[in-house]
Amino acid sequence: MPSLYSAAFHPGSMMVQLEEKVSLLENWSDGKGLIVHGAEGTFCSGSDLNAVRAISNPQDGMKMCMFMQNTLTRLLRLPLISVALVEGKALGGGAELTTACDFRIMASDGVIQFVHRHMGLVPGWGGAARLVRIVGSQNALKLLGGAVKVDLEFGLQIGLVDGALEAPQAQDSADTLLEQAECWLSRYTKGPTPVIQAVKRVVLSGRELPLSDALRTEKDVFGTLWGGPANLQALASKSKHN
Numbered sequence: 001m002p003s004l005y006s007a008a009f010h011p012g013s014m015m016v017q018l019e020e021k022v023s024l025l026e027n028w029s030d031g032k033g034l035i036v037h038g039a040e041g042t043f044c045s046g047s048d049l050n051a052v053r054a055i056s057n058p059q060d061g062m063k064m065c066m067f068m069q070n071t072l073t074r075l076l077r078l079p080l081i082s083v084a085l086v087e088g089k090a091l092g093g094g095a096e097l098t099t100a101c102d103f104r105i106m107a108s109d110g111v112i113q114f115v116h117r118h119m120g121l122v123p124g125w126g127g128a129a130r131l132v133r134i135v136g137s138q139n140a141l142k143l144l145g146g147a148v149k150v151d152l153e154f155g156l157q158i159g160l161v162d163g164a165l166e167a168p169q170a171q172d173s174a175d176t177l178l179e180q181a182e183c184w185l186s187r188y189t190k191g192p193t194p195v196i197q198a199v200k201r202v203v204l205s206g207r208e209l210p211l212s213d214a215l216r217t218e219k220d221v222f223g224t225l226w227g228g229p230a231n232l233q234a235l236a237s238k239s240k241h242n
């Protein structure tokens with residue numbers, strides 16, 4: 001299960017690195033799970049403000065916006081079940097990045113904050129559209145309009161956060177946050193790769209496509225599994241689900 005790291009996105013370097021990682025993952029045929037996490041106790045504080053000042057004109061802003069929208073849309077559409085491990089702060093573009101994962105799990109010090117309003121902005125990397133789908137339009141309006149700090153408790157309450165991680169007590173005895181995240185995600189990635197990738201595909205099409213198209217995709221994906229090795233093995237073993 002690979003990890004992606006981030007801190008503050010430097011336009012032209014970290015953003016390109018992220019796009020390259022996404023391209024690699026698009027070609028990872030055996031993959032089932034992905035953990036996106038930060039370094040040194042923080043998740044990601046968004047765009048690199050020093051670099052952003054140099055491109056604060058509409059043309060460059062649009063280029064950066066479209067580049068990141070494309071990258072984060074492709075990240076969410078990977079045939080993998082992904083989780084953002086939020087330790088420390090996820091601010092601005094960092095908050096948007098968390099919404100480009102299927103799940104978000106948080107350490108006790110974690111905060112997701114769409115600080116865009118404070119910057120005279122709205123999200124542009126697809127974070128607003130995804131947030132509405134995750135928490136609903138009422139909550140999204142509150143989080144964006146109020147630039148609200150979402151901590152673990154509030155995140156769980158509104159459904160932005162899917163799981164809580166325990167602070168490691170001592171390095172030797174407790175699982176690190178990354179180990180806990182791997183354990184959390186493994187509940188959803190157990191089993192043959194084609195089945196897990198198919199689960200992601202039917203959920204993604206249900207989330208993104210009109211119902212008639214989603215139903216067609218679901219039928220096609222079902223057809224790839226029916227009578228396949230995992231299906232035949234399950235039938236031969238007379239499995240019970242209690």
Ligand SMILES: CCC(=O)SCCNC(=O)CCNC(=O)[C@H](O)C(C)(C)COP(=O)(O)OP(=O)(O)OC[C@H]1O[C@@H](n2cnc3c(N)ncnc32)[C@H](O)[C@@H]1OP(=O)(O)O
Nearest residue numbers: 008045046047048049050089091092093094115116119121
């Ligand atoms: C797409 C739209 C966007 O993403 S707009 C960007 C939104 N992000 C921000 O506005 C983040 C602003 N920064 C902060 O709020 C704080 O620096 C945070 C991240 C909370 C860390 O606070 P604190 O722990 O007190 O450390 P600090 O402020 O001394 O920061 C350490 C050094 O890191 C830097 N840093 C942090 N974030 C950024 C950033 N996004 N771009 C550029 N630099 C950043 C700080 O400036 C500071 O640098 P230095 O040590 O003073 O040289």
